[in-house]
Amino acid sequence: MKKVMRLLTVFAACSALMFSLFACSNEAPEKKAAEEPRKAETPAEEVKTVKAGFVYVSPIGDAGYSYAHDQGRKAVDALDWATTAFVESVPEGADSERVIRNMAQKGFDVIFATSFGYMDPMIKVAKEFPDTKFMHCSGFKKSANMSNYFGRIYQARYLTGMVAGAMTKSGKIGYAAAFPIPEVIRGINAFTRGVRETNPGAEVRVVWTKTWYDPALEKDAAKSLLDAGCDVIAQHQDSPAPQEAAQEAGAYCIGYNSDMSSFAPKAHLTAAIWSWAPKYVETVEAVRNGTWEGNQSTWWGIDTGVVDIAPYGPMVPEDVKQVVDARKAELMKGDDLVFAGPVKDQNGEVKIPEGQTPTDEELLGMDWFVEGVVGTTK
Template structure:
């Protein structure tokens, strides 16, 4: 009897809790739920943060929740304060969209166990902190294929920010793509050591073009590279966003990021109460990576080929780092028949064959 009584009590309380949570769920309209976003730079009109903001708007439309964002948040103590404020006001999910928010977010996440924290591009997870990132290199590979086809000088140029694995993946995927169709192609890389400095980015572009590059691209955050190519009558690829309006002739396409689907998924899960921290590294398959519309000047045959490669990337049958992958010094990094593991990708610290600059 005693045992039964306990069971009944337990059942009763559980029912009560379930009822209460149901009640609160129904009484709380979607627009009362707030979701916070922390941005590292101003939203602007193109670039990394702009793409996250497009994702935020798409998610808001899909779910009906209220979103709030703070832009231009420096990585460090300021970020901790912003994230804590969002958690305090009761945001259900908080998205932090830059690498340097990792430690501040981890710290705050421990103090607010009921809030879902999601951090982009980092590597530390927590009990209530998930990770997401995109396989940017998949888009890069396709732009490389186009570059290899259109280049006449066989010299390609790349303006890059900092030599970290994510940037190196992009550089290496680009030249892998180019050399898959044009084994004579070579790539020159200039590091500007800044994520955002239009003046330096332009200077580096001009340098690359005067060293013979006729197709250039960049892993920095302004549109200066595309503009410089347009001025000199050369070709360029945008990055992060479609940058065609900054150079309608030069802009062949852009490797763009799309976060809307993922944000929608996370927020829906959090509202339903079944969100779990995950480590998501999505690419073509997850819809996180796409190419911007191809320049109309590109031949139909190439467009078709790119379209079918996009399908292969989605299906997982094409891998930009399928063996053999040989590095700059001739060392074999992936043997024929295999593809590079995610672990090796995340630790990439070398140039592959075809890059003539040195690290």
């Protein structure tokens, strides 16, 4: 009997030991799992795609105004999270309203309208699509979901005027101009101020074409100025036709929008040029991250790089380059001396007194010519 009891005792002890080991083997994984924090399973961050639309007044192959804007669009399109589309050669007025509305209906997040005459059509469409962002170039109207923007291209025109004034021999410089609106008038005035900085007795003769883009008409305008004795041709036109006319006549030319020296290499002195890419990228980034603001007016100066002058032609003397570069350095510092008073109009009346500079509102509404311009604002 005792023997049986001893066997039972040993069996019980072994069972208890096996149970304890089994329990420990089951407990270890649970304890380890409890001690190690579980890694959170987070979904991949969703990348917001921004759809940006661009409306151009002339063909992008014009090598001019629309071409410069389209270089900016391409920079946006190169972004991984952005897509773009454009419509070129859109007339100002009803056609532009239809194009802008069509883009809004297709769900574009932001629409850039790049010509002055698109202003009223865009502000009308903006009211119909409050969730869409609208950006108008060169105008002044704005709303809760529409802002306007431009560059102080008049600063670059002033510098190119200095070059033209230094290079003319006849003292007569021609200017083929599109429409008599403040933007164009302001540019002519700034150019003339630059001309008279280096050649006080020179004059700038203006011919209106009443078109932004018509190479044949632009060329005819330049020829009429050349026939009138002008030996430098400047322009506020979208094509290189005026420069081609200048080269054919053995005269010099000042370009606009982009470096068009390849079209008239023997005549091209320099040009007032645009570089939209950084600001277009900056704008769509603001749309993407929710920091874009409507009802804003932005006017970028030469210090931002939005406006500048093209490289000088080989015929421009070194001393002329130095004088112009020194003025550019002042503008880069923020010293906007282009219209620093005293400034007189064509009739000799002081429009901007000595010691004063015009406000942006006054510049945006400029509708008079400075002393030295031959032509009318109509």
